[in-house]
Structures are given as structure tokens and as C-alpha cells.
Amino acid sequence: MLYPMSPKVVELKRKLESFMDRHIYPNEERFYREAEEFGPWKVYPVVEELKPLARAEGLWNLFLPESSHGAGLTNLEYAPLCEVMGRSHLAPEVFNCSAPDTGNMEVLERYGSEKDKERWLKPLLAGEIRSCFAMTEPAVASSDATNIESSIVRDGDHYVINGRKWYTTNATDPRCKICIFMGKTDPDNPDRHKQQSMILVPMDTPGIEVKRPLPVFGFYGVPDRASEVVFTNVRVPKENVLLGEGRGFEIAQGRLGPGRIHHCMRLIGLAERTLEKMCRRVRSRIAFGKPVSEQTVTQERIAEARIMIEQARLLTLNAAYAMDTVGNKVAKAEIAMIKVAVPNMACQIIDWAIQAHGGGGTSNDFGLTQAYATARLLRLADGPDEVHRNQIARFELKKYSNV
Template structure:
């Protein structure tokens, strides 16, 4: 598949790149400084200052496909735009295209009621509030979502929620007003994929307590605001249930497909930016009588980085194309492939860039340590590599289950 950008996408990409040059890159140093000085419990002023400019530029909510609320772009059309935004940790939230809000907005747009949309989706789309997604639990291997132990129990016109969650991104943000909570409503159901449900929990509900921020490689605000949250006898109206009891796993699969591909698109942009930094640094530093860029090992790493980025981009565009044309379920192998290939590629490219930068690369003066934290996190956050590889292998083996065994002559 050879992808040609439409005129609409080309115009948006040009406007995005111009905005990044004028507003995002010049403010990155300030962004990292505010994240470090203010910490995970505060709003970073630089983001709030830039969001109105992004709205005025018509670069707001580009992520929602086939929706009256967004730009109406397909996954394939959104890919190069998401890549541009992924070049900076500052950018996605400025354009209201950051996780987990994008996934949560997609859930509300697809599965929410009119009441849910009015109360939560509209302010999220306007960038007035933020949200979190409470699925992962510290007590179980959450790579298998059927392990989740949190409970959602019907009590009259309400549900009562109990559970302990962590890596609940955004929960420490004072603008975070709602959580999408995944727990079990029917733990004894013989079908393990019908035991779970998802429900909306306002963060100011009694019994919701954000225990602590969780650092990712020492970063508390970048790449995200990972948090640990306890839900103790939290009571919410039954109308907050999404789709109905037992449909949580179904919603999770619908949510994680686009979310996973968005992460990959952004990582490709981050890897591109990192390769640029590597080349600039290598050309400007002299060691043992010649530029680092003239060292064969450096040239090999630059070449390998370019090859791996191009491979990852083509894999991701193919997955996006299939999601648009045959649906997320039919594209599950391709989605799983990019979830393995892209974060591993980004980890390797960032690691080589750190090496080229020497000791400075291990600080965050060049943004490389935050980039590595992002890439390494994403080998786990949307499902560990091992889970995706197993799925790919099962789908591949399934093609041969009904074939006769090959003979020795073959």
C-alpha cells in the first residue's frame, strides 16, 4: 500500500508543522521546567496558554474519525498528523489529542448516552476538563484483563465500586473530573470475557482517593501523570454504566485499537525528532581527530535508525488502512505487530542518540531521557510485547490448522 496524502491532510500537516515551529518547540524547555518544578498535582501554565492558539488555528480534536465532533479524518489520514504531534511531549495536549483523553472521548462518543455526552464528552472536547482510565491493578497481572479483581455491585438504583488501581494516567491532574473504571459485575460467569463492565465515576465522588503519583523512570509529569487510586465503597448512579453489564471487555477492545495506533504514530514522530538530534550532535562533535558523524559505528546506527523508522511507518500506515477498510477486529494482527515493532524501534533509536550525546544524553537537556521513558513505557502500557507476540503467532498458526502435514519431499 502506497499512501498519498489528500489535499485536506496536506494542508493540515503544513499548518501543524508551522504551529510546532512557532509555538511548541520554543516552549519545550519551559514545559519540562514547569513539569519538574510544579509536579504532577498542578496544571502547567504553558499548556493552557497554547491551547487557545491551537483552537484558533483549527488544529483541535483532529483525532476523532467519522465524528461530528472532530475533523472527520480516517485513521490513515490522521496518521501523519499524529506523527507530527508526537515529535514533542508538549504537543498532544495542546491540540487536545493526548492519551488517555482521546481514548476516553472515543468511548463516550461510541458507547455513551446523550447524558454522558452532555456531562463529560462536551467539556472534554472543549479541553475544559481531563479524564482518566482506571483498569490496571497492582495486585494482579493486568496484561490479562480478565484478572481484574475490582468489583462493581448493583445496589438498587446505584452501583457500589471497590478496587485499587494504578498507572491511572491523569488522576493527579486537578482538571481530571471523571474516570472510566473497569471492574467485575459478574465474577462467576463461565465466560471470563463477560465478567467485566465499565462505568463512569466522577472523581469527586466520596470514596475516590488518589493515593500518589507514580514516577516513570523518575519523571512525575512527563511522559504522563501515572497515579495510584483507591475506590472504596464508591456509589454512582446505575445510569453511569457504559453499554450494560458484562460489556467491559468489548469496550476495552474498541477503545484500545485506535489508542494503540495513536501511540505508535506519535512514537514514529518522536523517533524522527530523535534521529535529527542524533545527526546534528554527531556532525557537531569531534572525537579522536574527526567528527563523530565520520565514525563508522555512528554512520551504521544512523542508517539503521532510518531503516527502522521507515519500516515502522509503513507497518503503522498499513494497520491504519486496514482499520479503516475492514475494521479493528480484522486488523488485530497488524495492530499487534506495530505495538511490538514501533516501541522497540523507538527504544533503540533513542538509546543510540543518548550514546552519541555522551554524558549530556543522560540528562534531560536534550529531551532524550524523557523520550526513552516514553518509548520504554509503551512496550508495556498497551499490553506487553509478549502478549502481542503470542497473539500474532496464534493468528499466524491458525492459517495452517486445517492443512494436511507437509511431506518430506516438500
């Protein structure tokens, strides 16, 4: 292997896979049923039942590199573990490794005050509360984060916040207690990347209205609890600003790097699980006198799927290694490349699997429609393909600036 696993990671991976076999896969049907029955405004009992079991087995907060609060793993070490968790929509939250909490915890760990860490990070690490991240807005093209129009205005010892956000994941969750909000404190600053700030907003603050859950391809709560939230004259203490005014874009870039690679790690696991379902299906079905697995078009797709997964995994491990060795900022190109390659890979493999399952593949019975919703969403979340491709091209062209 180019990136061999340490003995510590090998043991954690063994324990994770065992837990998945014993507790996650057998409860998936119940999880999807509860998500449908209870909807995005309720807690799903199966998740709360399994979290203490995961914590008791030491499978808790495996992310957070270079932190005493996590498992002390590097991004490269976390990658194969995150891939295992990505095989099921149920798993990440059970292990307290789900978005957007992971990203928010990293922000609090890096940029929060000791008071912030005690009030918000500690219960998040314990899985006692959840959080949301409010950046995307319906009124502007939020793929360009400098477009964000929500206002954060200083008023004495407070800031007053106004704005309308959507795709604010987790906001409908009754356990969601804290929001990291991005808006403009200095809209007239000639440097567009210094106009924004990030601020901590307790969700019980007057003026916050969670308007509605947003479905992803008709799913509410799975793959996530996307929400629309309106902030009207929301007042919070001035010390709630993270790092200081004008640092919001900087924090966003620091936050989104790990978030992007975690999404890719999980998607590789989801693609592996999908290929497994596809292979089992085509071996068990007869069409035109022989197993579907013997049809050459099926074999070609299976072969291409295996190649694509291996390529995506190597690219993702390379990005993780770069983040660990040269830092997230220097590894921007590597992160951008996987953010394009991995969701597109997963979308294609899931599409082939749906085709192999016939009409049943378009139902919710096989988990493929839920998987496709996740993969397709991630061609947009944390930056659309087009933005990342433009960034990669600029990095490449810069090599020839003197030509």
C-alpha cells in the first residue's frame, strides 16, 4: 500500500467494522422508517440508543486531528475509518462524526474562546447537543461566498444579525442549540474577503425562526436535515464573534477543507457498499436465460466501478497526506480535485446500481435512492463542481505564468 495503516488504525477499523455488523446494518431499515415517520423535526430513537454503545467501545470523536479531544488521528489515519462509517447513513452520527457538527467542533476547537469551548464544544463532543452552520443564502449565488448579504452590525456590547439562510443543516433538529452564522460586518471593505465575519448564535435567541425543512430529492432528514432559517434583529454579545471582525472567509476556508475531505471519505464507503449491492443483485437475477452478471455490459460497469473507486481512494488519501504534511491551505488543489472526482464517481456507480436493480432500484427499498441523493447533493455542497474546477485550472495555469 502507498499509505499503510498503523496498528492503531487497523485495530480501530476492525472494531468499527464489527460494530457496523452488529448494530448499524441491522438497524438501517428502522432508521429510514423513523426518519420517514418522525420527520426532520424529531430525534430518531435508534440513533440515541446506539450512541452510548459506540462511545462505550471507544468509537467516538475519531475525527479532530491534532486535538486532545479526539482520537489523536491524522487526516490520513482517519480516512479508512471515515470510509467505513460512510457505508451507512446511520453510522456517522452514532459515532459523533457527522456533518455539520464535525466542522463546527473543529471551528470551536481552533477559534473559540475557553468560554465558548466550555459552553458549546464540550456538549458537542459528548453528543449531548447538535449544531448548525448558516452560510448559504437563497437570494444570492452562494457558490461565491463573498456574495453573502446577511448583516452583522455592531450595537454597543452586542451585534445585531439579520438574514435569510437555507441549507442550514440540522436547524430543525430539537437538539440543535448553537449556530455558527456567517454574514457581513464590513460590507464596504474594498477587500471582498474581509467583509465577512462568523459569529456564534444560540438557537434559543429571540428573532430566530426555523421556517421549514428542505427536502433533498424528496428526503427529509436523510441524508441530512437541510433547513431554511430567518434571522430578524437577533442580538448576541460582541464576544461571540470568532477571531474578530473580517475573519469569516478565513475561518470558512479552514472549516471547509476538512469538511470536504470527510465527505469524500464517506462517499468512497458509500460507493463500495453500492458496488457490493450491485454485484449481489446481478448474481441473483436471471434475464434472457442467464444471470445478469454474465451480461458483458454488466461486467464492464462492475470493472469500471472498481477502477473508479480505487482511483478516488488514492486521490483522497493523497489529499489527506498533503493536509497532514503541508497544511490545508497548501493542499487546496488536492482538496479541490477530490471534491470534483469523488461525488461524480459515486453518482455514476449508484446510477449503474439502480439500473442493475431494475425498477426496484428507483424505490426506497434498496437504499440506492438515498445514496444517490447524498452523492448528487455533494456535487453542490461545500462548493459546486464548477468552482472547484476553475480553481484547479487556475492552479495549473499558474505553473506557466512565465511562459
